[in-house]
Amino acid sequence: MALFGRRKRDADRPARPDRPADPDPALPILSRDDATALDRMTREAFAQRGVEVTSDGSGQLRAMDGQTYGLSNLAAQVAREPRSAWTGLVAAHVGGMLASQEVPEPQSLDEVRSQVYPRLRWEADLPERPSYAENPLPGIVELAAVDYPTHVAELLDDLAVERLGGWAAIRAQGIVNLRSLEPMHRQTITADPERHDADLHLLVSDDFFGPSRVLVLDEVMAGLGIEAGPHGVLLAVPNRHLLALHPLGGVGVVAAMRLLAEIGTGEYEGQPGALSPHVYFRPASGGPIEQVTRVEEDGTVVIAVDGALADAFAGLGLLDG
Numbered sequence: 092m093a094l095f096g097r098r099k100r101d102a103d104r105p106a107r108p109d110r111p112a113d114p115d116p117a118l119p120i121l122s123r124d125d126a127t128a129l130d131r132m133t134r135e136a137f138a139q140r141g142v143e144v145t146s147d148g149s150g151q152l153r154a155m156d157g158q159t160y161g162l163s164n165l166a167a168q169v170a171r172e173p174r175s176a177w178t179g180l181v182a183a184h185v186g187g188m189l190a191s192q193e194v195p196e197p198q199s200l201d202e203v204r205s206q207v208y209p210r211l212r213w214e215a216d217l218p219e220r221p222s223y224a225e226n227p228l229p230g231i232v233e234l235a236a237v238d239y240p241t242h243v244a245e246l247l248d249d250l251a252v253e254r255l256g257g258w259a260a261i262r263a264q265g266i267v268n269l270r271s272l273e274p275m276h277r278q279t280i281t282a283d284p285e286r287h288d289a290d291l292h293l294l295v296s297d298d299f300f301g302p303s304r305v306l307v308l309d310e311v312m313a314g315l316g317i318e319a320g321p322h323g324v325l326l327a328v329p330n331r332h333l334l335a336l337h338p339l340g341g342v343g344v345v346a347a348m349r350l351l352a353e354i355g356t357g358e359y360e361g362q363p364g365a366l367s368p369h370v371y372f373r374p375a376s377g378g379p380i381e382q383v384t385r386v387e388e389d390g391t392v393v394i395a396v397d398g399a400l401a402d403a404f405a406g407l408g409l410l411d412g
Contacts, residue, residue, distance in 0.1 A: 165181065
């Protein structure tokens with residue numbers, strides 16, 4: 092088993108907000124002062140719409156009816172903007188959350204046939220795993236979701252899924268809809284300018300289903316002219332808009348996988364729709380996708396070349412001796 096430690100931030104890595112010197116315990120993307128301001132502004136925005144909410148400092152607001160509203164995604168949005176822009180962002184976010192509660196639940200698949208999609212979520216973030224949910228990647232579940240103009244509603248209730256005809260019918264239609272989405276925007280960067288086999292492909296979506304393209308990965312790669320090759324693909328799905336890929340092709344994989352790990356963690360922490368900080372490996376054989384990183388308590392990311400990934404490395408001649 093080969094192990095690689097985390098390297099320092101590369102200049103090619105997509106930018107993200109700097110961490111505050113005094114991070115808030117519940118919303119660490121913000122300072123304590125900024126988190127307090129966001130909490131106050133959000134409660135005021137709810138009050139302007141006739142909804143009273145309270146805060147306990149946990150990064151969530153609670154309404155009188157027991158409904159909770161998380162602030163993590165909103166914090167990730169405002170962290171990139173000056174304080175002067177926060178009022179508008181908060182108002183829009185609160186409006187969207189309240190609007191989502193006013194949409195009646197669909198009673199048949201035909202009502203939302205063009206709006207259903209498979210959506211990937213980190214399993215540990217769910218209040219409860221629906222029995223129908225599958226694991227396309229370790230630690231990640233595939234859920235049925237309905238894409239409304241104001242929000243995406245995940246079907247976390249098995250009865251809601253049955254009402255729409257069952258998971259098999261929803262998923263089949265969801266894959267059709269996934270294939271019809273606008274192509275992802277592609278940016279190719281390199282982890283080693285001297286090696287053509289160290290390229291990473293960053294695929295960015297305008298919609299909320301970027302990581303879901305893993306379910307139709309071969310088609311996505313073919314459509315963008317990315318060759319999968321005979322040794323498998325490393326990938327990261329850090330947030331709802333980003334899918335990062337590296338097809339294994341030679342010794343450049345060592346530098347590429349380190350940069351991919353950096354992108355995975357950097358584009359996960361504090362991002363709207365954060366999904367997973369890990370790097371995964373999809374074998375060329377079509378076997379199950381494996382997780383190849385772990386995050387230590389001190390934040391260090393360790394990459395383990397084991398299992399199917401070790402077989403791929405051996406096929407590239409990288410484990411000889």
